[in-house]
Amino acid sequence: MSQVTIESVLQEERVFEPPAELAAGARIGSMAAYRELVERIEADPDAFWGEQAREQLHWFEPFHTVLDWSNPPFARWFEGGTTNLAYNCLDRHLDGPRAEKTALIWEGEPGDSRHFTYRDLHGEVCRAANALKALGIGKGDLVALYMPMVPEAAIAMLACARIGAPHSVVFGGFSAEALRDRLIDGGVKAVITADGGFRKDKPVALKPAVDRALADGACPTVEHVLVVRRTEQPTAMEPGRDRWWHELVEVQSADCPAEPMASEDRLFVLYTSGSTGKPKGVVHTTAGYNLWAHLTFQWIFDLRDDDVHWCTADVGWITGHSYIVYGPLSNGATTVMYEGAPRPSKPGAFWEVIEKHKVTLFYTAPTAIRAFMKSGREVPDHYDMSTLRILGTVGEPINPEAWMWYREVIGHGRCPIIDTWWQTETGGVMISPLPGATPTKPGSATLPLPGIAADVVDNEGHSVGVDEGGYLAVRRPWPGMMRTVHGDPERFRRSYWEHITGDDGRPLYFAGDGARRDADGYYWVMGRVDDVISVSGHRLGSMEIESALVSHPAVAEAAVVGRPDDLKGEGIVAFVTLQAGVDGSEALGVELRRHVGTEIGPIARPDEIRFSDALPKTRSGKIMRRILRALAAGEEVSGDTSTLEDRSVLDALRV
Ligand code: PRX
Numbered sequence: 001m002s003q004v005t006i007e008s009v010l011q012e013e014r015v016f017e018p019p020a021e022l023a024a025g026a027r028i029g030s031m032a033a034y035r036e037l038v039e040r041i042e043a044d045p046d047a048f049w050g051e052q053a054r055e056q057l058h059w060f061e062p063f064h065t066v067l068d069w070s071n072p073p074f075a076r077w078f079e080g081g082t083t084n085l086a087y088n089c090l091d092r093h094l095d096g097p098r099a100e101k102t103a104l105i106w107e108g109e110p111g112d113s114r115h116f117t118y119r120d121l122h123g124e125v126c127r128a129a130n131a132l133k134a135l136g137i138g139k140g141d142l143v144a145l146y147m148p149m150v151p152e153a154a155i156a157m158l159a160c161a162r163i164g165a166p167h168s169v170v171f172g173g174f175s176a177e178a179l180r181d182r183l184i185d186g187g188v189k190a191v192i193t194a195d196g197g198f199r200k201d202k203p204v205a206l207k208p209a210v211d212r213a214l215a216d217g218a219c220p221t222v223e224h225v226l227v228v229r230r231t232e233q234p235t236a237m238e239p240g241r242d243r244w245w246h247e248l249v250e251v252q253s254a255d256c257p258a259e260p261m262a263s264e265d266r267l268f269v270l271y272t273s274g275s276t277g278k279p280k281g282v283v284h285t286t287a288g289y290n291l292w293a294h295l296t297f298q299w300i301f302d303l304r305d306d307d308v309h310w311c312t313a314d315v316g317w318i319t320g321h322s323y324i325v326y327g328p329l330s331n332g333a334t335t336v337m338y339e340g341a342p343r344p345s346k347p348g349a350f351w352e353v354i355e356k357h358k359v360t361l362f363y364t365a366p367t368a369i370r371a372f373m374k375s376g377r378e379v380p381d382h383y384d385m386s387t388l389r390i391l392g393t394v395g396e397p398i399n400p401e402a403w404m405w406y407r408e409v410i411g412h413g414r415c416p417i418i419d420t421w422w423q424t425e426t427g428g429v430m431i432s433p434l435p436g437a438t439p440t441k442p443g444s445a446t447l448p449l450p451g452i453a454a455d456v457v458d459n460e461g462h463s464v465g466v467d468e469g470g471y472l473a474v475r476r477p478w479p480g481m482m483r484t485v486h487g488d489p490e491r492f493r494r495s496y497w498e499h500i501t502g503d504d505g506r507p508l509y510f511a512g513d514g515a516r517r518d519a520d521g522y523y524w525v526m527g528r529v530d531d532v533i534s535v536s537g538h539r540l541g542s543m544e545i546e547s548a549l550v551s552h553p554a555v556a557e558a559a560v561v562g563r564p565d566d567l568k569g570e571g572i573v574a575f576v577t578l579q580a581g582v583d584g585s586e587a588l589g590v591e592l593r594r595h596v597g598t599e600i601g602p603i604a605r606p607d608e609i610r611f612s613d614a615l616p617k618t619r620s621g622k623i624m625r626r627i628l629r630a631l632a633a634g635e636e637v638s639g640d641t642s643t644l645e646d647r648s649v650l651d652a653l654r655v
Helices: 020-025 031-043 045-056 085-089 118-134 151-163 176-186 207-217 245-249 286-300 318-330 349-357 366-375 400-410 489-497 542-550 586-599 625-632 647-654
Strands: 065-068 076-079 102-107 113-117 143-146 167-169 190-194 196-199 202-205 224-228 242-244 266-272 280-285 308-311 334-338 361-364 390-394 417-420 454-457 470-474 509-517 523-528 532-535 538-541 555-565 569-578 608-611
Touching: 031 045, 045 065, 045 076, 045 286, 076 286, 085 151, 085 286, 085 318, 102 118, 102 151, 102 349, 113 118, 118 151, 118 245, 143 151, 143 176, 151 167, 151 190, 151 266, 151 318, 151 334, 176 207, 176 266, 176 280, 176 586, 190 207, 202 207, 207 224, 224 245, 242 245, 266 286, 266 318, 280 286, 286 318, 308 318, 308 349, 318 334, 334 349, 366 400, 390 400, 400 417, 454 509, 489 509, 523 532, 532 542, 532 555, 532 569, 538 542, 542 555, 542 569, 542 586, 555 625, 569 586, 569 625, 586 608, 625 647
Parallel strands: 102 334, 143 167, 143 190, 167 266, 190 224, 224 242, 308 334, 308 361, 361 390, 390 417, 569 608
Antiparallel strands: 065 076, 102 113, 196 202, 266 280, 454 470, 470 509, 509 523, 532 538, 555 569
């Protein structure tokens, strides 16, 4: 863990109270109500979570134990109970008028759109679930999804949940190599994909990447590939392995009972980057995740029955899982899914979607907001966005300028800004304002949600003082927490629970972020303290990019660091030493960037490659990233450099 510095501490004095009319009808409508709820939970957390689980979810069999924390860090929630996430998202909304309510609005990039009522979506999911069964896929079989943002992605996720087959969604922007690694690590039985998707006004093929991932028997566990037709590009199909979705799914019956799943049965695996090794498969289980996605969605957006919610994330990330699909549908809300992104031909694409579908709750990333700022307020000013009630942000720290712009230009000062801190590992939001209760400050995620025992601590697990930097940690289990790393429970313990121990000898959950807390107890998240780089809110491990670079024959050694970037939050700088006899030309730099794109995906391409004869190392051979980070940012190298093995390396790198 690197040292937390709080040079970036902001002297932010602005405070915005929740709008009175919003507070008046809110579920949690004042700070007094928030504090009362916090106190009630603190008095008996298990009683509260048990009550919420009983009230908010449908159970086939009731649970007998709320939490078993006898073997930390392996928590077991709601033991004895059986439930089904797809049932909670669909079937229970079918008795009564909600059956005809719009569940999913899908907006395609070329402007085509589809609406699904809860009844429609239920039928589609049942058919897809029966199709999976027809392929011999059942409870416990891992199914990978490698898809564009089409409704079938959400339908496939729900179909997997319905039959108890855990899904592993792989972001469609990852390369064939990255997909292959995830298929192998998971032991995946079937892949659901599409011929392609639309990006920047053009069809982009996806299925060939699946073919490359599976080539030469690289993934022997994969038996089936189901292909959604989206772009109608010519697509090679391998007989016996590949089937068209429309041929197989449409002939199925729309009747498929939801499989009763034990609370702790696996729901999904989602790969994310850490500071060491390959991406890890974060495992979430059925009931705890369902409750957390459900409850947090209700709380942070102060959900009303007529809300139209739009989260701009991709379903390949946890934000898409929890706040496009599961949180909204479990609550019976209307959720919007958008295939496109703003692009030069359509800079107002997002605002057009908001106007067209009368979106009330909007959830996006700081990177997107910063890009909108750059193209000026004239673009959003053209659209009628008066339906908006609440504006959320997620994924990276939001700078106060972007926060204020979001509030003024998009929200016209009417909508609370909800800066939500959380992670793939936490399942759902952990620290966030409650729109009807919490006064907000630009750049702060404000306060932990009720029941979340967050803290800012030092290496020994002691809470640090006001405005002192420390590590963001969580002292007590919560229902949505990840349960393990797929295939590697020790890595789960090592990565998250061994860094910090509390006074009571119990391990604390270490999030990997640095934070400080101000005099009002507000959290200011300062970013990662490990070697994870956040590019446009996408999480990448330095080591993954380094491995990709050294897999190129010209490269001897590589060290990758992040550097501040006005638009993307962080950019990637790679320091590369080459094999003897190879020259660091501009062309080689271009080739290495392309190579990283092929190995991982375009988001991992370094912004800059610096060739050097050697890298700064300690006497024991460890690369001193602190020095490289300073060099990449164009800063003076400060602090102790006495452990540096060869000081001349530093001088060479500086030029
Ligand atoms: O560094 C924090 C940052 O994103 C990391 C989690 O990334 P991921 O698992 O990909 O999930 C992103 C979406 C939940 C965190 O460790 N992060 C997320 N939200 C915020 C944030 N940093 C500052 N402020 C936030 N609101």
